Amino acid sequence: MSKLAVNGGKKVIENHSVSWPIVDSRECEAVTNIVQTGKWGHQLDDEWDSCTIKKFREAFSEFVGVQYAIPCCNGSVALEVPLRVCDIGYGDEVITTPISWVASSLCATQVGAKPVFGDVDPDTFCLAPETIEPLITPKTRAIIPVHLGGHLADMDKIMAIARKHNLIVIEDCAQAHGAMCNGKQVGSMGDFGSFSFEISKLITAGEGGIIVTNDESLAEKTHAFVNAGIDYSGHNTSKSGMPGWNARITDIQAAILLVQLSRFGELAQKRFINYKHLLAGLRQIDGITVLPEQLGREYYFFFFRYKRSDFNNCSPDRFQQAILAEGVTAWRLFPPTHCHPKFASPYNYNNVKCPVAEELAADSFMIPHQMLIGSKEHTELIVEAFAKLKKYAGEL
Ligand SMILES: Cc1ncc(COP(=O)(O)O)c(C=O)c1O
Numbered sequence: 001m002s003k004l005a006v007n008g009g010k011k012v013i014e015n016h017s018v019s020w021p022i023v024d025s026r027e028c029e030a031v032t033n034i035v036q037t038g039k040w041g042h043q044l045d046d047e048w049d050s051c052t053i054k055k056f057r058e059a060f061s062e063f064v065g066v067q068y069a070i071p072c073c074n075g076s077v078a079l080e081v082p083l084r085v086c087d088i089g090y091g092d093e094v095i096t097t098p099i100s101w102v103a104s105s106l107c108a109t110q111v112g113a114k115p116v117f118g119d120v121d122p123d124t125f126c127l128a129p130e131t132i133e134p135l136i137t138p139k140t141r142a143i144i145p146v147h148l149g150g151h152l153a154d155m156d157k158i159m160a161i162a163r164k165h166n167l168i169v170i171e172d173c174a175q176a177h178g179a180m181c182n183g184k185q186v187g188s189m190g191d192f193g194s195f196s197f198e199i200s201k202l203i204t205a206g207e208g209g210i211i212v213t214n215d216e217s218l219a220e221k222t223h224a225f226v227n228a229g230i231d232y233s234g235h236n237t238s239k240s241g242m243p244g245w246n247a248r249i250t251d252i253q254a255a256i257l258l259v260q261l262s263r264f265g266e267l268a269q270k271r272f273i274n275y276k277h278l279l280a281g282l283r284q285i286d287g288i289t290v291l292p293e294q295l296g297r298e299y300y301f302f303f304f305r306y307k308r309s310d311f312n313n314c315s316p317d318r319f320q321q322a323i324l325a326e327g328v329t330a331w332r333l334f335p336p337t338h339c340h341p342k343f344a345s346p347y348n349y350n351n352v353k354c355p356v357a358e359e360l361a362a363d364s365f366m367i368p369h370q371m372l373i374g375s376k377e378h379t380e381l382i383v384e385a386f387a388k389l390k391k392y393a394g395e396l
Pocket residue numbers: 074075076077100101103104146172174175196197198207208209
């Protein structure tokens with residue numbers, strides 16, 4: 001009789017679903033309060049300064065340890081706006097990673113610039129600094145490192161390259177809220193940091209984003225661009241000279257985000273404890289490789305690689321089906337963006353090679369953070385599910 005759940009056996013994790021997002025009466029009260037006051041969006045009268053959006057931008061800038069935070073409608077726009085603010089567009093090139101959510105590179109094509117792909121570091125899955133410099137041309141204007149899954153891109157080296165070549169750095173922190181590198185929060189080291197509050201993110205309002213910076217002039221321009229040219233005083237007399245667009249969030253989102261932010265520490269602690277258990281457990285299983293520990297990182301994704309020959313030469317898709325069937329959510333790593341057949345247009349990436357990224361994409365998986373906020377018993381069952389796949393690998 002088959003043992004593996006994928007073949008009809010009993011699954012390891014039956015009744016341990018962890019729901020996301022985590023919500024309690026505080027979110028409900030905060031939203032009800034906004035709905036009742038009628039102050040749902042940005043204020044055009046002199047109450048502008050007391051709006052919930054302002055409270056959230058102050059709370060988030062304190063969280064990241066930056067001077068300015070400008071909320072906006074999503075994390076994709078939070079990458080695009082800094083490029084527009086810096087006049088990056090047609091004819092320009094932006095260096096980024098091939099392993100990420102597509103927004104990390106599509107933000108460049110959105111403004112008419114060309115994404116150029118460096119390779120990644122196999123220990124963090126983040127942009128490898130040593131692959132950046134050979135790609136720099138007179139057209140290069142910006143670098144977008146991504147703190148993938150909460151791992152830390154090497155910002156010291158990336159900033160040194162950027163300063164040498166006079167390039168703008170936008171840290172994509174959509175998957176790394178709260179991660180810290182040498183005492184500095186992600187988002188505070190580049191010229192800009194961008195975050196997403198989409199439904200799967202560590203802090204969420206269903207949708208939303210925020211751009212952070214320490215540069216007053218960049219903040220003025222960013223705020224004006226997101227707010228249809230309106231400056232911080234609430235008047236349509238922007239000193240920045242930015243034409244402006246509407247990329248705002250609502251007060252309803254800001255109210256939810258203020259509560260989510262206050263819950264962050266408690267969930268981060270849970271993720272950290274469960275990550276440690278998972279790491280220790282998976283290290284014992286031959287054929288599963290985990291990434292080295294990285295101090296200060298956050299845990300949006302737990303990445304691992306599987307060795308095909310240790311699992312009956314099963315394909316990565318079969319491996320994924322088998323682990324899912326046991327009750328463990330694990331997805332294939334993001335496919336390298338330069339290999340996407342439709343992404344290329346109008347550029348041609350046929351000759352672009354990122355060997356590390358391509359190799360990782362073939363055998364790597366990511367376990368989402370929702371799997372890290374259950375009980376210790378739940379985490380032990382995750383390890384058991386992997387051990388079971390290994391024990392009955394012949395069935396794969
Ligand atoms: C690394 C990264 N950057 C950017 C984004 C875009 O954020 P949003 O979905 O809020 O537009 C995401 C969203 O998944 C992401 O993971």
